[in-house]
Amino acid sequence: MEKNISEIIMNPVRLRIAQYLMIHKTGTTKEIKEELSDVPPASLYRHIKTLADAGLIEVTDEKRIRGTIEKTYSLVKNPFPDAGNQDYNGIIQNGLLMLMSSFEKYFSDEHADPQKDMLTMSTSALMLTDEEMIEVLQKFGAIIADAMKNATGEGRKPRQFTIISSPTEVQ
Numbered sequence: 074m075e076k077n078i079s080e081i082i083m084n085p086v087r088l089r090i091a092q093y094l095m096i097h098k099t100g101t102t103k104e105i106k107e108e109l110s111d112v113p114p115a116s117l118y119r120h121i122k123t124l125a126d127a128g129l130i131e132v133t134d135e136k137r138i139r140g141t142i143e144k145t146y147s148l149v150k151n152p153f154p155d156a157g158n159q160d161y162n163g164i165i166q167n168g169l170l171m172l173m174s175s176f177e178k179y180f181s182d183e184h185a186d187p188q189k190d191m192l193t194m195s196t197s198a199l200m201l202t203d204e205e206m207i208e209v210l211q212k213f214g215a216i217i218a219d220a221m222k223n224a225t226g227e228g229r230k231p232r233q234f235t236i237i238s239s240p241t242e243v244q
Contacts, residue, residue, distance in 0.1 A: 078127060080171070081123060081124070081127045081129065082129070083168055083171045084120065084123075085175075085231065085233060086109070086112055086116065086117070086120045087120050087123065087124055088233075089109055089112075089231065090105060090109070090117075090120055090121060090124060090130075091124070091129070091130075091148060092221050093105050093108050093109070094130060094146060094147055094148045095148065095221070096218070096221055096222060098147060099133055099134075099145050099146065099147045100145065100146055100147075101143050101144065101145050101146070102117065102118065102121060102143075102144065102146075103143070105117065105121070105146075108224060108225060109225065110225045111225060111230075111231070121146065125146070128149060129148065129149055130146045130147065130148055130149060131146065131147060131148075131149050132144045132145065132146060133145050133146065133147045168235075172235060175233070179192075191232075198241050206238070210236075210238075213236065217234060
């Protein structure tokens with residue numbers, strides 16, 4: 074595989090496919106398309122193929138329906154069993170570059186309206202023990218997991234949340 078794994082994962086459509094599979098455990102392309110109705114079918118098929126080729130999702134069932142084979146997908150439980158100590162610096166750097174690219178693309182659009190689009194950024198230095206940090210992440214994760222259950226509907230549009238926890242210079 075030529076593409077960097079973080080490039081594959083950080084794509085917004087592929088993130089939404091992975092989120093669908095996290096919530097529903099399994100899904101056919103048809104079921105995923107119903108949820109991601111704003112994604113063109115050809116694009117959705119391409120993104121699912123990319124995730125499968127990267128070993129991030131797998132076919133868990135196949136059914137013959139009217140001459141075609143309907144595949145059911147799920148997330149791979151441990152996609153990198155031999156990864157050992159991953160290159161977190163590279164993953165984080167790549168993720169930050171992708172965020173920068175996303176913002177560059179957004180702000181290059183003459184119709185960009187950060188206030189209307191509710192674009193926001195917040196940085197807070199919190200005094201937390203490891204246990205308190207875990208609790209904060211669990212609470213935030215529960216809020217995000219609840220919002221991930223929202224189906225495509227009137228007025229709903231994809232919104233990307235990125236959480237970065239980093240050490241501060243002041244200890």
